Amino acid sequence: MTALLDIKNYRLDIGTFDGPVHVLKGINLTVNRGDTLGIVGESGSGKTVLVRSVLGIGPRNSKVVEGSISFDGQDITNLPEKDWTKIRGIRISMIFQDPMTYLNPLFTIGRQISDVIAAHEKAAGQGVSSKAARRARTEELLDQVGLPNPSMLYSQYPHQLSGGMRQRILIAMALAGKPDILIADEPTTALDVTVQAQVLDLINSLVEKLNLTVIMISHDIGAIATVAKRCAVMYKGEIVEQGMTQDILNRPQHEYTQRLLAAVPDIDVPPERVAAEVAEAKPAKRGNLLEAIDLKKVYRTQAGADFTAVNSISLAVKTGEIFGVVGESGSGKSTLARMLMRLIEPTSGDIIFDGQNISGLSGEPLRQMRRHMQFVFQNPHSALNGRHTIGDAIGEPLRIQTNMSRRDIEARAEALLDIVQLPKMFKYRYPHELSGGQKQRVCIARAIALNPRLLILDEPTSALDISVQAQVLDFLQELRSELNLTYVFISHNLAVIRQICDRTIVMKRGEIVEQGDTEQIFLAPREEYTKALIESGRKTSQAANLQA
């Protein structure tokens, strides 16, 4: 039997100002009919470029240097654009990472799907069927991906739907041509834990029902393991290891794979630190550094209705602890975090920082207060001004809040770079010259520049690769004991929360569902919602799959 997809010694360069960059370096990969193949790799490993080349939608300025891709016996390496119309979306189709941005915002769901159907009919040479026929087919597809009420969805717009629903719609579009191969590019990365599990289940059921061949790429080994029987590991444009997924997870051969697997936080393993902390003998009754009393935020929607983002939340963060806030998107955790710093005005309630009620402060006293509490944002790529050097970025809080001389600020910035374990010379660099992990370290350096007592970290590792995430988490823990910091740590990733937080609150729709000692919550969750959350986290948790 010939392979459905055969990639032979495929090398691809992308032309840049500084000459060609070797993005893919001799890829060999075969996919047989009925296969489920996973490709694991971190950002920049070339996995997206590889699968897009299979569809002929690789990046501009790219050039195939060597090798070939053949699909069902046909060489598609340099296929002219008009021949692609018979393959693209029909025989090979694709679903994408972020369902929020991959649907055209100005067209209805029905219009977008039936356009795809029409395009396929045209490519097949048959006349385009009637609008009603296409509508019927669209609704059938929507039903197939488990969306309720297809006839209503038909005339709705993307912005009216949730992320999970949009991902299902993208899957429906991909299935419109009854494809031989379905390529899934990080299909769960942008989704909430519970939704991730549902989408993976859907893909699995479709593989079974439609006898699909699936290539799924992800940086999330857990997601790969849930779907793919075979698996390839990509690193810097090469496939360093491939084989059965179980084998690779249990006995990783390549040094990179071993490193990657070791970095994965494990939802089912209690962190070592717990034991260490108990031995440390807790200081007698630590006081509360930050308290929120009956905090509430109500937004008025355009329609005039009230939307309660955060509803009567009371919490107390003790000095020196890591306080976790976990919840799915829309649960109000970011609103809460911003209110604690008064970046968002609470509708009602009090915030008490170190014994002082800061909810009524304004002007200079508030500004003074802010130096004691700093914020680290989720996405380090957008949290740094691209036109400021790293030195400027780190020095900024010092310039605003202190009267230090320029020389002193520079010296302090160097010292801070040292604390976050980056070379001093980085102060002359610009953000785009740094990797994601390095940028996040710079953001942390900026946040600790004023020696704050409290750091609020809003998903500080979500935008980072797994191995980088592990480094940043370790580093944050070191930093805390070194500088005597208190953290409020927000995450949707339960494994991460378990690894580093002392106490945790679980949020849902603006309210606290459960709170308490982190280990307690993970070992014996009291509420149904918490149980469900941990269960779906476990389902995709890489670790769970390792033992399967």
Next chain:
Amino acid sequence: MLTFAFRKLLTLVGTMIGIAALTFLITNVAPGDPARLVAGPNATEDMVATIRTEYGLDKSLPEQFIVYMGELVRGDLGTSIVTTRPVLEEVMRYAPATLELVFVAMFLGIVIGVPLGMLSAVYKDGPLDQVTRIFSISGVAIPAFWFGILLQLLFSVDLEWLPVSGRLPLVTRPPEFVTGLLLVDSLIAGNFSTFWTSLQHIILPAIVLSFPCLASILRVNRAEMIEVLQSDYIVAARAHGISSFRIIALYALKNAMLPTLAMIGLRFGWMLGSTVLVETVFDWPGIGLYAVSSALSSDFKPVVGVTLMIGFFFIVANTLVDLAYAWIDPRLRKA
């Protein structure tokens, strides 16, 4: 969508009141005593005082404002000193000519600017893109009056293809008044030779008026298209097998049209203002020319009347743009 339109109409009324207040204030802070201006240089103090009472200029500013607004609501824009006819009547007589000119210019700007911008984006940095770049820079840079004279010299004086100025030759009878737009009215009357004549007259001033507008529409549309073509949903549409033409002309263009529409709205107002220059160069009998001649003879009320009229058209145009926005973008309909 209906409530959205209604709310937009309410803002329209509000903005109109604002403009009226602003013109009132500006005319009152402008130097010079209006009563003395009206009375003329040789008037005695008594005459000035009489006129001041007659025009209500002896009352306090708020009182004057209320009177002024009351008149506006009743459609009374005052009387022109030179022609002694009501300003509203005169403005209404001249407005169609200006609107016709602006419509034709805007039509040219959109019909040429949008596709050229689209093509420049698709063939970015290609020969066409370079040509349109030079074209649009000159469009923004060349002063309208100079460009107008240049075109007149070439097409009317040297080549004698097109008339130098005016709206219709004196010998031609204008078609029966329906909309006041000669191109439309002559078509309604079935008079094609008049249509052709008025088209010949309007083409040069319309080109001059539309050139800067065309240039900016082109550039905005190009920039937006480039950005939209890189967006994720365009990649997805390609991956789903939608044809390139459909992606560019429908999927991408609709998204790129949003900022272009905003530019069109802004340029509409700019055009109404520019008619003052263009109408003077081409002796086009519109409100721009009317305002200039009134200003030259210190006739005060017509200038205010024209300002209000231009403001009114501008707001109406932008309300239409807002509605078009909501029509295109479903996310705005709730707002």
